[in-house]
Amino acid sequence: MKNEWGPIRGRVCGTRAGRIALFPREGGAIQSASKDTRIYLAGHRGLVGGAILRALEDGGYSNLLTRTHAELDLTEQQQVREFFAEERPELVILAAAKVGGILANWEKPYEFIQENLAIELNVIHEAWRSGVKRLLFLGSSCIYPREAPQPLKEEYLLTGPLEETNRPYALAKIAGIELCRSLNREYGTDYLALMPTNLYGPWDNFDLKTSHVLPAMIRKFHEAKLGLPGEAGEPREPHAPVTLWGTGTPRRELLYVDDLADAVVFLLENAHAADLPLGLINVGTGEDVTIRELAELVQHLVGHEGEIHWDESKPDGTPRKVMDVSALAQLGWSPKVELRKGVKRTYRWYLQHLEDK
Numbered sequence: 001m002k003n004e005w006g007p008i009r010g011r012v013c014g015t016r017a018g019r020i021a022l023f024p025r026e027g028g029a030i031q032s033a034s035k036d037t038r039i040y041l042a043g044h045r046g047l048v049g050g051a052i053l054r055a056l057e058d059g060g061y062s063n064l065l066t067r068t069h070a071e072l073d074l075t076e077q078q079q080v081r082e083f084f085a086e087e088r089p090e091l092v093i094l095a096a097a098k099v100g101g102i103l104a105n106w107e108k109p110y111e112f113i114q115e116n117l118a119i120e121l122n123v124i125h126e127a128w129r130s131g132v133k134r135l136l137f138l139g140s141s142c143i144y145p146r147e148a149p150q151p152l153k154e155e156y157l158l159t160g161p162l163e164e165t166n167r168p169y170a171l172a173k174i175a176g177i178e179l180c181r182s183l184n185r186e187y188g189t190d191y192l193a194l195m196p197t198n199l200y201g202p203w204d205n206f207d208l209k210t211s212h213v214l215p216a217m218i219r220k221f222h223e224a225k226l227g228l229p230g231e232a233g234e235p236r237e238p239h240a241p242v243t244l245w246g247t248g249t250p251r252r253e254l255l256y257v258d259d260l261a262d263a264v265v266f267l268l269e270n271a272h273a274a275d276l277p278l279g280l281i282n283v284g285t286g287e288d289v290t291i292r293e294l295a296e297l298v299q300h301l302v303g304h305e306g307e308i309h310w311d312e313s314k315p316d317g318t319p320r321k322v323m324d325v326s327a328l329a330q331l332g333w334s335p336k337v338e339l340r341k342g343v344k345r346t347y348r349w350y351l352q353h354l355e356d357k
């Protein structure tokens with residue numbers, strides 16, 4: 001396989017359980033990663049980072065480096081530079097970002113582009129500067145053009161206008177991909193960008209002001225089922241109607257977050273940037289449902305018996321978003337947790353952690 005920068009110049013050898021040896025790219029030094037490689041996981045307390053941490057620990061990785069946001073603000077270059085100089089990680093997984101749903105992206109466009117650009121520039125640049133040869137960068141499916149043909153192939157990047165509602169965030173993510181690709185081309189690093197589809201699962205954000213669609217639905221149906229006060233504090237009867245944004249017709253793909261984490265560890269062990277066209281790879285299920293179908297599934301699993309109202313004055317976002325996951329499938333990875341089971345697990349987790357909400 002070739003990518004836009006030329007033929008493959010390295011290869012990966014090894015298995016999930018064993019040692020991985022990364023053979024040299026042209027003129028480069030031999031890199032190796034093993035279960036005791038010093039891995040810095042940025043964003044380990046987030047939905048994605050938390051799942052990756054569990055997957056790495058389960059996979060036997062024993063030399064993991066983490067910092068909370070309070071301990072290390074990744075938007076601050078000096079802090080990041082000092083951290084890399086002191087800790088000297090050998091491999092980096094960048095899962096820290098400012099993340100939110102349509103509402104948060106719409107209301108805070110500047111924060112979404114500024115903070116994400118700063119985090120990416122600081123972490124990717126300081127990683128390279130301190131000699132890190134290998135990095136996995138978490139992007140997002142929203143990098144693809146709004147009207148791109150479906151399913152979304154990696155090669156559709158930058159072929160058309162982006163979705164308006166999250167353009168600042170998407171542009172920051174595209175800049176992150178370009179940082180990785182530029183370093184790979186100019187300095188022979190192995191910085192791979194992963195584009196996950198919409199994710200959900202335990203530790204998701206259930207705050208209605210900032211959450212993604214699935215956790216918002218779980219919370220709304222659960223609170224309406226119990227007749228808890230509505231969003232404006234109004235009193236409600238049990239099984240009160242639930243109002244959801246948009247028309248319900250957009251189609252979305254959802255991946256259980258532990259599957260994403262499994263894919264991250266799989267790619268860490270079985271792929272690298274030069275093997276993949278454009279140095280990026282989609283991670284998803286390749287299957288989608290309408291928002292209406294998703295709402296009915298959540299309603300059923302939560303046990304809400306009231307009506308669903310669709311507020312069509314609110315934006316729908318991209319009409320359809322489903323990933324072409326053939327590159328990942330060819331490498332030998334596929335998801336394991338189907339949607340119904342994943343939503344059930346997520347709702348169970350939500351019930352167990354209600355007091356934190």
Ligand code: NDP
Nearest residue numbers: 043045046047048069073074075096097099138140198199
């Ligand atoms: P979360 O908001 O759950 O987690 C983000 C993490 O980043 C948190 O631990 C947060 O810490 C940390 N963080 C944010 N800003 C800073 C900062 N300035 N300094 C240090 N740490 C910071 O997001 P997700 O886990 O959902 O997303 C992680 C990655 O996965 C992102 O790159 C996102 O684009 C990608 N992704 C997510 C999808 C999803 O559906 N969730 C879909 C596709 C991609 P704190 O909470 O303390 O601020």
